[in-house]
Amino acid sequence: MKKKFKSIKVKLYHKLINNKLIYDNKPLNRYKNSVNIIPNMSLTKKQNLLSLLKDKIKSIRNCELKKNATNLVFSDGNALAKIMIIGEGPGANEDKEGKPFVGRAGKLLDKMLESIKLNRKNVYISNVVNFRPPENRKPTEEEIIRYLPFLEKHIEIINPKILLLLGSTALNAIIGNELVISKARGKWINKKIGNIETSVIASFHPAFLMRQPDQKKFAWEDLKMIRKKISEFKINLNGK
Ligand code: URA
Helix, strand or coil, X not given: CHHHHHHHHHHHHHHHCCCHHHHCCCXXXXXXXXXXXXXXXXXXXXXXXXXXXXXXXXCCCCCHHHHHCCCCCCCEECCCCCEEXXXXXXXXXXXXXXXXXXXXXXXXXXXXXXXXXXXXXXXXXXXXXXXXXXXHCXXXXXXXXXXXXXXXXXXXXXXXXXXXXXXXXXXXXXXXXXXCHXXXXXXXXXXXXXXXXXXXXXXXXXXXXXXXHHHHHHHHHHHHHHHHXXXXXXXXXXXX
């Protein structure tokens, strides 16, 4: 009788301290479990989650990108925006200022947004990787995979109605490695990311457009599709 009582007590104790911690070999993703994405989150709630995410990225270990970078480049724009833009990774200017798209490619991005009556107050911007790849190289497959859970969480927190992927790195990271930007651009794709669903469109990266200005006509087609979608979705550009 005494023994039975003891085993019930042990069971209750294990339940209380979460016996998974003792018996399960699977690694626990405590960060993932601690973030609860709810629709129409307030700005304060989003800012808290974003700040948690930023701290998590800051504490990444044994990362070649972080070792060589000056600053973490997290985001720019309006956290309540319904349009989110993803680039590849910070360049020298972004690394210096700690903000995405502030160099020459950023100036072109601003012009592209302006052409469809948008600016950084109506959108939210981030990148596939948050530290500058040395010598402006592309992030490696391994680096992309390492940063992808952060990017997906970032997208989940922002919960955009429209997600614009700039260039092949963002396209391949979010949609799939087999896709080629020249073929995949200008097409709407419904995509579930974590607990949210969003309309994704890919277009050319502004840095590519600076090298190949004859391709700007295609980027313009994509931008017009976004403008149309904004009306269709009746998106409030102030993010409310
Ligand atoms: N290119 C990118 O992909 N991201 C930036 O932030 C700047 C340039």
